[in-house]
Amino acid sequence: MLLLIFFIMDLPVLDAKRFAKALFELNGRKNFQFRNWLFLPGMGFGDKQKWWSGGEERLQSHEGVDICRYEDTCGNQCLLKKDTKVPLLMSGRIVAICDDFLGKSVFVKGSAKQGRWIAVHAHITTELLCGDFVEEGDAAGQIASGRSVIPAHFHLSLIKYDSFKLPDKLDWHFLNTSDQGIFVDPFGTK
Numbered sequence: 001m002l003l004l005i006f007f008i009m010d011l012p013v014l015d016a017k018r019f020a021k022a023l024f025e026l027n028g029r030k031n032f033q034f035r036n037w038l039f040l041p042g043m044g045f046g047d048k049q050k051w052w053s054g055g056e057e058r059l060q061s062h063e064g065v066d067i068c069r070y071e072d073t074c075g076n077q078c079l080l081k082k083d084t085k086v087p088l089l090m091s092g093r094i095v096a097i098c099d100d101f102l103g104k105s106v107f108v109k110g111s112a113k114q115g116r117w118i119a120v121h122a123h124i125t126t127e128l129l130c131g132d133f134v135e136e137g138d139a140a141g142q143i144a145s146g147r148s149v150i151p152a153h154f155h156l157s158l159i160k161y162d163s164f165k166l167p168d169k170l171d172w173h174f175l176n177t178s179d180q181g182i183f184v185d186p187f188g189t190k
């Protein structure tokens, strides 16, 4: 466990507040009035239920976090809307972009100094291209439209892959059929 924490700490990006600051800056908000991300049951890492359908069970445990709500410094609950720009979790290279059920998913392979990590930014629209080199905090894209029963939000997954070989094709089929042990809570809260 200590080793895992060491590896997570080794990544410069996995801090919920730091990520929020990047998001606020990217969206041109000068005042950083952020206390916490808020996760309904089902939005958190490893959660078993769907948060948008009355607790119906997911096909597999949640492989990341769903983000659209936060608490500001006054205790107000705030919602991120469609088209909010989403910052990249880490610097590296775009190794895949695929469709997901709400938009696109952008897979970033961390730069060598960050170790063997893949970050997935999902349910967004994006202008990035496969092969692009990107920097932490730059825009991965913007939150895509939700559906009638699924409010607009974005999803982050973090994969550590030093113990297995990555497939040639990275997509949701890979995420849905992989051993759940490859996923790490992006903000290390569980």
Ligand SMILES: [Zn+2]
Pocket (backbone or CB within 6 Å): 062, 063, 064, 065, 066, 155, 156
């Ligand atoms: Zn999700």
